[in-house]
Amino acid sequence: MEHIVSIPVGPQHPALKEPESFMVDLQGEKIDAVRMRLGYNHRGIEKGCEQRSYTQDLYLVERICGICSYAHSTAFVQAVEEIAGLEIPRRALYIRTLVAELERIHSHLLWLGVAGHEIGFDTLLMYTWRDREQVMILLATLTGNRVNYGLNTLGGVRRDIIAEQMPGILKVMDSLEERTKYYIEIAQTEETLRQRLAGVGKLTKEDALLLGAVGPTARASGVDRDTRRDDPYGAYGEVSFKVVTDQHCDVYGRTVVRLGELMESYSIIRQLVKNMPEGPVLVKAPRRVPAGEAVSRYEAPRGEDVHYVRGNGTEKPERVKVRAPTLANTQAVAKMLEDGYLADLPIVIAAIDPCFSCTDRMIGIKDHGDGERRTMSWDEVSRYGVDFYRRKGIDPSRIVLRGGSAA
């Protein structure tokens, strides 16, 4: 009976779209233990921000995530605007909120498709991604890009939405609402789907609070928490919407919450389009941002996204810190996988809607000899790289190390 097989799910595995390692100990089909390892996708964005001006940083933080790019860009710009004490025109806030909700729609539809794929229901994937295309096209029409919209700037937004574009937005909302109702019906009636989702990846309310889960993951465990309502930013204070929660505490609940949030997003967008105020979309921002610090909270599609920015009176920030929602949810994954089946592993991981490359912030180097973690200085890394290529027969002798000495 005590026959344990370890299988590596990741860093490269068809279930994961990003490099992340889950070492799964299996007893038959049952999961005995899961060892998680983050850090395969560290890109040094926070450090990069310190070496660029605030405006340049905007485009850099937008590239933290490919799906919720606008979440990071807005969270960052909100923090900087708070330090600079800028008063943002109402129309700009409305446009930001509009794009934020469109992003939530495309992200949730994307998630629904991925979830379908993880449980072998590719038809759902094809259907939802076809419908998602409408939002992508709409976003491209409004902002010029399908992802990484480049819409935000210090003091407002770079593009206005003209009156002629409004009917198009509403048309897409009507069409998507119809489709979402259909998906809700499928989720309620399709037997294999229900069997694969219900009771899988249990996370009780207590555990969700204890492990600091955020976003739809927490709300599906009955935690009534949503930054849009609790700490309104943008135009959320001026629209009415309800925070969708669910008591299922499993993957099925997370699906219900996301589908419910889609319906809320359609309603929010309709209100925004209807009440869009007239006026400018941009105020002039100073090149130098005064010294000060600010924390900005933002309800990204995956949960609360937190940005911390500290300025020192120059054109460049002194420190930028990003807490992506996936980092808050990863702890909960290990809990959800306890006593689960291998077959449920992909959908349980997918159910938090992970975005690992947004999460990865640091790198730990593991020496396989003694199993201890070590850190390397920049010079050591350079030297290691040079030696590595030299052993392969490539001579990098013309490369000059940072100390000034040729390798």
Place this chain on the structure above:
Amino acid sequence: MIAAASLFQMLIFPGFLFLVLLGLTGQFVDRKLYARFQNRVGPPWFQPVADFFKLLGKETVIPEEADGRMFRLAPVFALGAVIASSFYIPMWNVKSLFPFEGDLIVVLYLLLIPTLTFFLGGWYSRSVFSTLGAVRSITQLFAYEIPLLIAVISPALLANTWSISGMIQYYSAHPGRWLFNLIGFAVAMVTLLGKLEKVPFDIPEAETEIVAGTFTEYSGRFLAFFRLAIDTEAIVAASLVAAVFLPFGFGLAPWLAFIVYLAKIFAILAILALLRTVFARLRLDQMIDFCWKVVAPVAFLQVLVDLVVKELI
């Protein structure tokens, strides 16, 4: 002369070459329908052939740990068993190539071999994903094989013969009696999904869990032949189901009977494609529960129906 004719029948028509071409066509029909059901464009008609030849030209990697001989032989055995079983299934003629009393059981036995080769090929690959896929293959086999067996032998009970050719003679002599076997037909369709490892029973090769299961380490021509064996198995299994459960149109002119045969095969493939479109993949324990608690009792119901009908007529 007779030997030469037999050889022609076995290797060219309606044997190996014909089945392989039909298998590739079947793969195209399945993929195209699957794509259309999902609102996609789908592949062009020559895609399966192109895939096959492309795989033949690819580098073949055999893992160092693997048992090279078993690894190489598994696809050949799979294809061989499938082709061999087709010799005992009447396709559009009343008689199969080599009919004898009891060929029904032999066909079922031969159709079991591909699954065994999935197990052996996966097991001897030695990789964790392959091994898990292999174990899942064989576990799943115990779930669907018994209901399939019961479903397929119940029409034979009614016809009072263990030969498929004999069954066709019986049902041709008594047209309409195959309608008693519709429950068995449904059971056979469900279990075929398991046999062909298609959604919702594609557990042994669940991509998002164990990469490609048995076939994880396979590449190049061995993978090409494994896939060819699976495509051909789909055709042969569909032929078996058509012969056992849809025994009509055999007495017609040869060309007409041939068209009726193709229509039946492609209808069965279309139903399989539809089924794999509308379901999510089940978990192994759910699949076994479903097969034993739902499908097997329904298959027994079919046996009961046939026994009662036999008493009454």
